[in-house]
Amino acid sequence: MKTGFLYEFGVIWTCAKKDIKVALTDRIFTILGLFLPMNVLILMSLFVLAGSYAPTAVVMGENGAYAQLFYNAMSQAHSFRLQQTSPAQAQALINAGKIVAVVTIPPDFDQQIRNDQPVQVDVEINNLNTDFTNDIRRAVPLSITSFYAKAFPNLVTVVPSEHDLYLHDTDYIPYLGVSILVIALMVGALLQSGLGSAREWEGETMKELLLSPASRWSIMLGKMLGAFLVSLGSVAIVLIVLILLLGVAPVHWAAMFGLTLLTLIIFIAAGTILGTLLKRHQPVLALTFGTSIPLFFLSGAFGPISFSTPAVQVLAQIFPVYYAIVVLQYAFHNFALNTYGITGNTLVLGGYAIALVVLAAIVLRRSTIAH
Amino acid sequence: MIKPLITPNQNITTESALPAIEMKHLTKVFGELHAVDDLSLEIRQCEIFGLLGPNGSGKTTTINMVSGLSKPTSGEIHVMGYNLRTNMRQVRQILGAVPQETALYEELSAWDNLDFHADLFGIPRQEKKRRITEMLELVQLLDRKDSRVSTFSGGMKRRLALGRALLHNPQLIYLDEPTLGVDVQSRRAIWDYIRQLREQCKSVLITTNYLEEAEALCDRIAILDHGKLIAMDTPDALKQKLGGSVIELETAEPSQIIKMLRAMPGVKKVVQDGNQLRLTTEAGSNVVPQIINAVVKEGEIRNIAVREPNLDEIFLSLTGTDLRD
Numbered sequence: 218m219k220t221g222f223l224y225e226f227g228v229i230w231t232c233a234k235k236d237i238k239v240a241l242t243d244r245i246f247t248i249l250g251l252f253l254p255m256n257v258l259i260l261m262s263l264f265v266l267a268g269s270y271a272p273t274a275v276v277m278g279e280n281g282a283y284a285q286l287f288y289n290a291m292s293q294a295h296s297f298r299l300q301q302t303s304p305a306q307a308q309a310l311i312n313a314g315k316i317v318a319v320v321t322i323p324p325d326f327d328q329q330i331r332n333d334q335p336v337q338v339d340v341e342i343n344n345l346n347t348d349f350t351n352d353i354r355r356a357v358p359l360s361i362t363s364f365y366a367k368a369f370p371n372l373v374t375v376v377p378s379e380h381d382l383y384l385h386d387t388d389y390i391p392y393l394g395v396s397i398l399v400i401a402l403m404v405g406a407l408l409q410s411g412l413g414s415a416r417e418w419e420g421e422t423m424k425e426l427l428l429s430p431a432s433r434w435s436i437m438l439g440k441m442l443g444a445f446l447v448s449l450g451s452v453a454i455v456l457i458v459l460i461l462l463l464g465v466a467p468v469h470w471a472a473m474f475g476l477t478l479l480t481l482i483i484f485i486a487a488g489t490i491l492g493t494l495l496k497r498h499q500p501v502l503a504l505t506f507g508t509s510i511p512l513f514f515l516s517g518a519f520g521p522i523s524f525s526t527p528a529v530q531v532l533a534q535i536f537p538v539y540y541a542i543v544v545l546q547y548a549f550h551n552f553a554l555n556t557y558g559i560t561g562n563t564l565v566l567g568g569y570a571i572a573l574v575v576l577a578a579i580v581l582r583r584s585t586i587a588h
Numbered sequence: 589m590i591k592p593l594i595t596p597n598q599n600i601t602t603e604s605a606l607p608a609i610e611m612k613h614l615t616k617v618f619g620e621l622h623a624v625d626d627l628s629l630e631i632r633q634c635e636i637f638g639l640l641g642p643n644g645s646g647k648t649t650t651i652n653m654v655s656g657l658s659k660p661t662s663g664e665i666h667v668m669g670y671n672l673r674t675n676m677r678q679v680r681q682i683l684g685a686v687p688q689e690t691a692l693y694e695e696l697s698a699w700d701n702l703d704f705h706a707d708l709f710g711i712p713r714q715e716k717k718r719r720i721t722e723m724l725e726l727v728q729l730l731d732r733k734d735s736r737v738s739t740f741s742g743g744m745k746r747r748l749a750l751g752r753a754l755l756h757n758p759q760l761i762y763l764d765e766p767t768l769g770v771d772v773q774s775r776r777a778i779w780d781y782i783r784q785l786r787e788q789c790k791s792v793l794i795t796t797n798y799l800e801e802a803e804a805l806c807d808r809i810a811i812l813d814h815g816k817l818i819a820m821d822t823p824d825a826l827k828q829k830l831g832g833s834v835i836e837l838e839t840a841e842p843s844q845i846i847k848m849l850r851a852m853p854g855v856k857k858v859v860q861d862g863n864q865l866r867l868t869t870e871a872g873s874n875v876v877p878q879i880i881n882a883v884v885k886e887g888e889i890r891n892i893a894v895r896e897p898n899l900d901e902i903f904l905s906l907t908g909t910d911l912r913d
Binding site for chain 2: 224227228231232235238239242243420421422423424425426427428429430431432
């Protein structure tokens, strides 16, 4: 019989190979593991796409130069998804609940402006949703100011002088896409390793592992390696969609790969602990979904957590999801979302990885058969 | 047709003084439940030893402690001379296990299951293929080597689990309820494999609540109830302890003769079940002719059978209760 390091390395690879084989044989498991992170990506992207701009109908009472300039000001306000319609079409759309507002530019718009007379732009709002309603309430006056700044630059004497921290703006989708990558890594890895471990207990095959002369460290590392390698499939799919389809290319490629893998290790270890403790796949599923969504919202998925309240900031920094989002936002967009620097954040994540791997080994070591 | 084991245990060819398993004052407590209570027993090398008892008697807990799956609350276990607390890895190298649930990967093929086990036990690559083939041949599953285990019957799974347990050529094999839920044909086949293990001078520890199985296979039996050792001996000796023969007779009017039979010297116990009477005689007594004469005087004997006591009756006499499920 073999013993020593070579034997233990062999056990790690044997357990990993077996888990990969089992995962690929189990179709439901494969679909869950590979495509569920994709579903999260699609779902969140749809959520963002659906919620970005307020659909608004503009009724052009005339097409004079000033009216056109006002329309352009509105279209550049980053708040409207505009469409020009007739008054009847606009009314039909707002009654059907398909648009948030109807902005009517009156027929005498140009003439009144030229005569320096007040003009009333009618704004009808479907105030069903406060968020969209406030968007309209903010964006229409902003469009008027923009219009004046362009049409009569000498009248608008107060102008902003903007200095950007970054070379270019980052749109909502590219920012959120990175956060979605983290949540996809989390859900995929927790499911892959959590279900893999729970299945050993559910099917009582854990006995086969525990009765072998292999150390529990090797068994646990082997199981984690198996889950890690299978999860790479889902990571690849998510990255392809993010980079090639959504066009969110990383600034730092090497950091992106390294930090993605480090994040994956953390959640693989967390899933192994979850599966070993819960020993059943249903609670693993429930806990994975039950924790991932709140953590996603808590950890600065939509914007830097430093913009949030101090309580939320403290709470967010307890969980590795926060640091994963910070480092991957750096890798993709070169952002510095906190003051710890990329090294500090990476060290925190590394600490989580080591702690969770050790904890997984302890949990497995302390696990015994129920009888 | 059972094929012979191809890889005989070459380490042990004769019965050795060293016990295969030695348990001293073994106790396992779950909360307030004493699942195993101060159990001390020795299992010899080259013997098939049966742990017998109803569900919840502590058999599986004992076996889990012997294999290191569960830590004893107190007490000592030595396996082939190794102290289980300090030499767990050595013990696992020499232990082959067939757990109650078979613990097979249902999604994998029979071959893959054995291949995984071989790698876990560090069987060298050059030997692995040969030994897997031998074991699959032994348990007559070579023609199904590429089939998924999920497509196997209960009996086939048990046989595969047995083949897996023998793959690394262990000196001690434990089988937890080896024929639970298998058909009669598979049961007989499994019994034959187990008997072959004795020929190979392997030590076998079996838990079962099938008395017939314990009688058919075991050299010695320990009877457990509520975690305590009730009795331990060979099946024959245990029968002797219960008494002599059991006489079952059927008469038209059993109530007329029952009092007379109970008073008869050499008769230990008389139990009535309808028109049937079951008499337990004292060991060494030969009262059958007297019983027949006495019953014939009072009426007619419709049916009579004389047999040895079975382990059901031994269990009943030891614990005062039937074997419960």
